[in-house]
Amino acid sequence: MKLDPRRSAAFLAAIDAGSLEAAAAQLRITPSAVSQRISALEHDMGTPLLVRSRPCRPTAPGARLLQYLRRSTLLESEFLAEMTGDPGPARVTLAVNNDTLATWLLPVLAPILIDEQLLVEFILDNQGHTFSLLEGGHAVACISGEPKPMRGCSASLLGVMRYRLVASPAFAQRWFPAGITRATAQVAPLMVFDRKDAMQSSFLLTQFGLPDGAYPFHYVPSSDAFAEAVRLGLGYGMLPHEQCAALLQAGDLVDLSPAIAHDVPLYWHAWRIQPPRLERMGAALLKAASKALLPLAPP
Secondary structure (H helix, E strand, C coil): CCCCHHHHHHHHHHHHHCCHHHHHHHHCCCHHHHHHHHHHHHHHHCCCCEECCCCCEECHHHHHHHHHHHHHHHHHHHHHHHHHCCCCCEEEEEEECHHHHHCCHHHHHHHHHHHHCEEEEEEECCCCCHHHHHHCCCCCEEEECCCCCCCCEEEEEEEEEEEEEEECHHHHHHHCCCCCCHHHHCCCCEEECCCCCCHHHHHHHHHHCCCCCCCCEEECCCHHHHHHHHHCCCCEEEEEHHHHHHHHHHCCCEECCCCCCEEEEEEEEEECCCCHHHHHHHHHHHHHHHHHCECCCCC
């Protein structure tokens, strides 16, 4: 059996566009034609591939097909570019965590993307969840806190992001005049990124035995806005060294736990067989990240 390119294109468009109607507009056919092509592809594969929700999402077999189509599309475009001698731009979808994108990644990655003529689409999620985006076929590579690669992929250490527990001087004076304790942590407003963010809660559980819900907190799901909220005294929380070092030095923030740093190792996950430009991008990223991030401490 061979995959029908029109049916595969309809499946990809439905995932990327999020609906059959948007996919139809992208492919310049009717929504009914998109649905028929996907149904025919499902018949060919002998299994449901697409959950027709809003947005559309792949089933487990659909995710495996999506992985294949992402890779084959990139490999085909690279092959044709080499044959014609005109590489032109190629698009890559990378799953990364918010703090990485807000701090060290762009200065490191921008020169690589420019040199390799790569157009990038970033998908943002917690570093503990970007791996699932690669696994589900939504990205061709990811930066993740997961050290083990999935089948067919490699995982390479990029380095360590260091976080400090910080607050504004006024906030610290109001809520922690004698330092942070179990009692004061139960009443002081905490900053939490989103419902997937376990960094702050893990610290409070480890240090003070406080479970989720034992303290007040804000949700601010934006890396820059999160840092600004801490600076403005809305709450206290963990900030990457890159975001808080200058503010600590200037006295705009204070370190609430100077003896304890929270280190997050980050890994580059990519398919072992990948287009040359993506392979070169990964190699250059690993080299540059070793200078931007801290080394992993020996066990």
